[in-house]
Amino acid sequence: MAQQQAQVKFTAVKPQLMVKTPKAVDAVNFYKSAFGAVEAGRSACCPPPTAEQNLPNILCAQLELAGCSFVVYNDDSAPQKIEGIGNQLCLETDDVEAAISKAVSAGAVVEGEVTEGGGACCRGRVGKVKDPYGYVWLICSPSNKCAPVEA
Amino acid sequence: MAQQQAQVKFTAVKPQLMVKTPKAVDAVNFYKSAFGAVEAGRSACCPPPTAEQNLPNILCAQLELAGCSFVVYNDDSAPQKIEGIGNQLCLETDDVEAAISKAVSAGAVVEGEVTEGGGACCRGRVGKVKDPYGYVWLICSPSNKCAPVEA
Numbered sequence: 001m002a003q004q005q006a007q008v009k010f011t012a013v014k015p016q017l018m019v020k021t022p023k024a025v026d027a028v029n030f031y032k033s034a035f036g037a038v039e040a041g042r043s044a045c046c047p048p049p050t051a052e053q054n055l056p057n058i059l060c061a062q063l064e065l066a067g068c069s070f071v072v073y074n075d076d077s078a079p080q081k082i083e084g085i086g087n088q089l090c091l092e093t094d095d096v097e098a099a100i101s102k103a104v105s106a107g108a109v110v111e112g113e114v115t116e117g118g119g120a121c122c123r124g125r126v127g128k129v130k131d132p133y134g135y136v137w138l139i140c141s142p143s144n145k146c147a148p149v150e151a
Numbered sequence: 152m153a154q155q156q157a158q159v160k161f162t163a164v165k166p167q168l169m170v171k172t173p174k175a176v177d178a179v180n181f182y183k184s185a186f187g188a189v190e191a192g193r194s195a196c197c198p199p200p201t202a203e204q205n206l207p208n209i210l211c212a213q214l215e216l217a218g219c220s221f222v223v224y225n226d227d228s229a230p231q232k233i234e235g236i237g238n239q240l241c242l243e244t245d246d247v248e249a250a251i252s253k254a255v256s257a258g259a260v261v262e263g264e265v266t267e268g269g270g271a272c273c274r275g276r277v278g279k280v281k282d283p284y285g286y287v288w289l290i291c292s293p294s295n296k297c298a299p300v301e302a
Contacts, residue, residue: 008250010186010217011293012243015166035161066161068219071241090222092163099159142162 034106185257
């Protein structure tokens with residue numbers, strides 16, 4: 001078992017963003033418009049629906065952005081209003097203000113001011129927007145401007 | 152503005168996992184042990200602490216896994232118990248059972264059975280573990296086994 005465990009390799013890490021059914025289509029369009037995400041595929045439904053289920057038009061879609069993938073999916077159990085706890089997503093860009101402006105044009109809402117060093121792992125410029133589905137995105141200048149230290 | 156917006160480029164997408172201060176060090180060690188994440192850097196503190204603050208030993212660390220980065224950081228406002236709402240993180244691997252076993256050895260707790268096609272965007276094998284910090288990780292076989300459809 002130890003040897004088997006040592007061989008475990010992961011090929012992808014994908015945040016999964018649940019949105020209240022049936023808003024996944026809207027959310028996909030928002031992430032394309034706001035952040036320039038590219039749709040890599042979508043699935044109609046899995047696991048297979050029961051006859052009684054009133055199907056949303058898509059179950060989920062995989063989006064690609066800055067070399068990473070994330071998944072948007074309909075979930076009946078998704079809360080209408082997501083509290084700002086747990087994880088949030090950070091997007092790095094050289095032009096924080098332009099990125100925020102574009103996101104706002106697509107329907108996001110700015111949260112607070114752009115600050116210097118306000119991000120958890122970022123000493124550069126950091127702004128924050130909330131998307132129409134309740135998720136908070138940090139818009140940061142690249143974190144290689146951070147100064148790592150020994151703990 | 153439209154032209155400026157069109158030029159927005161993102162260079163990274165990084166999920167940020169907050170944990171209750173001062174558990175970030177423990178969480179970093181867990182993600183290394185459970186998933187084989189590699190630490191790319193850590194910061195002691197930003198923004199700079201006030202004199203009154205009792206500093207945690209690190210503020211945040213950046214981890215790399217399967218070509219993506221994520222950030223773990225101490226946050227005093229992090230809830231002790233994170234409810235299973237909002238986003239979760241999916242890890243893709245060819246050996247779901249071995250990956251779950253390794254995560255459990257490191258301190259994760261299995262949630263439910265490994266199923267076929269139970270993931271939001273995955274028709275392959277899918278298991279689920281909750282880590283000691285409240286985050287749920289889907290352990291899935293690669294999603295290129297999914298059959299995308301036209302919406």
